[in-house]
Amino acid sequence: MARRSMKEEILGAGVDLFLEKGFNAAGVKDITDRAGVPKGSFYNHFESKEALATVALERYGETRRLTDLANREIPPLERIRRHFEFLRDELPDFARGCMFGNFSAEVVDHSEPLRLRVHDSLNLWSTLLADAIAEGQAAGEIRGSLDPQQTAHYLTNAWEGTLLQMRADKNPDAFDVFFAVTFDALLT
Amino acid sequence: MARRSMKEEILGAGVDLFLEKGFNAAGVKDITDRAGVPKGSFYNHFESKEALATVALERYGETRRLTDLANREIPPLERIRRHFEFLRDELPDFARGCMFGNFSAEVVDHSEPLRLRVHDSLNLWSTLLADAIAEGQAAGEIRGSLDPQQTAHYLTNAWEGTLLQMRADKNPDAFDVFFAVTFDALLT
Numbered sequence: 001m002a003r004r005s006m007k008e009e010i011l012g013a014g015v016d017l018f019l020e021k022g023f024n025a026a027g028v029k030d031i032t033d034r035a036g037v038p039k040g041s042f043y044n045h046f047e048s049k050e051a052l053a054t055v056a057l058e059r060y061g062e063t064r065r066l067t068d069l070a071n072r073e074i075p076p077l078e079r080i081r082r083h084f085e086f087l088r089d090e091l092p093d094f095a096r097g098c099m100f101g102n103f104s105a106e107v108v109d110h111s112e113p114l115r116l117r118v119h120d121s122l123n124l125w126s127t128l129l130a131d132a133i134a135e136g137q138a139a140g141e142i143r144g145s146l147d148p149q150q151t152a153h154y155l156t157n158a159w160e161g162t163l164l165q166m167r168a169d170k171n172p173d174a175f176d177v178f179f180a181v182t183f184d185a186l187l188t
Numbered sequence: 189m190a191r192r193s194m195k196e197e198i199l200g201a202g203v204d205l206f207l208e209k210g211f212n213a214a215g216v217k218d219i220t221d222r223a224g225v226p227k228g229s230f231y232n233h234f235e236s237k238e239a240l241a242t243v244a245l246e247r248y249g250e251t252r253r254l255t256d257l258a259n260r261e262i263p264p265l266e267r268i269r270r271h272f273e274f275l276r277d278e279l280p281d282f283a284r285g286c287m288f289g290n291f292s293a294e295v296v297d298h299s300e301p302l303r304l305r306v307h308d309s310l311n312l313w314s315t316l317l318a319d320a321i322a323e324g325q326a327a328g329e330i331r332g333s334l335d336p337q338q339t340a341h342y343l344t345n346a347w348e349g350t351l352l353q354m355r356a357d358k359n360p361d362a363f364d365v366f367f368a369v370t371f372d373a374l375l376t
Contacts, residue, residue: 020297021298022210022212022293022294024210024212024213024294025212025294025298095297096297097292097293100352100356101293101349101352102293102294104285104293104352104353104355104356105210105285105289105290105292105293105294105352105355106210106212106213106290106293106294108355108356109208109283109284109355110209110213115355115356115358118356119356119357122353122356143373145373146369146373147368147369150365150368150369151369151373153353153361153362153365154346154365154366154369154370156349156353157346157348157349157350157352157353157362157365157366158342158345158346158349159349160345160348160349160352160353161289161344161345161346161347161348161349161350161352162345162349164288164289164292164293164345164348164349165292165310165341165344165345165348167292167293167296167297167303168288168292168296168303168306168307168310169307170303173341174341174345177338177341177342177345178342178345180335180338181334181335181338181339181342181374182342185331185333185334185339185374186369186373186374
């Protein structure tokens with residue numbers, strides 16, 4: 001099997017460490033150590049930690065399986081539920097959370113390039129979710145009185161807050177609340 | 189007017205800088221500079237930055253006016269709306285967010301004392317909110333089918349996510365979504 005390129009190793013380590021430690025606590029040396037490459041090699045591939053984080057956000061977004069929200073083989077309400085179940089089930093040990101939310105809390109006030117990247121990522125997510133909600137309304141599965149765009153933003157926000165509460169709790173109670181209120185009280 | 193004690197100056201600067209920069213980016217020297225005291229004086233008053241943050245969370249919580257949620261002079265649904273309007277209106281420039289949420293994103297995975305303090309703060313908030321929701325149900329103002337505890341947790345989570353989205357947007361759209369969906373689709 002071909003070894004990943006040094007740039008790929010650094011990027012993978014960046015994604016992991018930004019999630020584990022946060023943007024500020026993850027130093028360039030932490031990242032190159034995790035990647036198993038010399039510290040000096042970092043700047044051959046990325047201009048700065050901020051430049052790495054921009055690409056890391058994009059890479060992280062690709063792993064969210066957002067396009068599953070547009071998969072018409074699954075009924076829309078069930079599709080939305082499976083999407084959030086996927087996001088829940090890939091989190092280990094009630095920690096780490098979501099890179100979009102973590103960067104919103106820690107970084108976007110201080111970096112315009114990272115703010116714009118997070119903003120675009122959240123927008124793509126809520127746009128795909130709004131389409132699925134509108135589809136569910138057309139199919140009679142979701143309350144027709146809801147505004148799909150507003151509801152989609154509200155759900156992504158409730159999800160991000162759920163991850164914060166889950167980390168403060170170190171147990172899955174916040175997930176149970178999210179699924180109960182979203183699917184039994186808000187959408188249906 | 190009596191000058192605040194050195195400990196109070198450090199605590200006030202800590203609250204401000206943890207909100208402005210985050211826990212990791214706010215160094216002890218930043219905090220003593222902001223407080224206008226010598227760096228060396230920090231450790232006369234606090235054992236560590238973590239110890240300061242524990243007290244800062246408590247101080248921040250006292251400014252949330254959570255007890256307004258129990259003020260029976262105002263009808264419960266209106267009281268809940270005013271509570272979130274207060275939290276919205278005291279945020280300057282679509283930045284900073286909430287210390288509970290920021291610490292959940294950045295710190296609670298790495299500090300058990302701070303995790304417990306954030307956990308207790310969020311619990312106090314949702315308990316007071318749940319009581320107001322139950323009161324609103326008894327008064328016929330809020331949908332009786334909602335579980336007050338679950339709904340309260342969901343609302344605090346949606347609020348924390350709203351602050352993250354607002355910071356990524358740098359505009360008030362996320363607040364409009366929060367108020368519209370919470371008060372027109374979920375609670376009533």
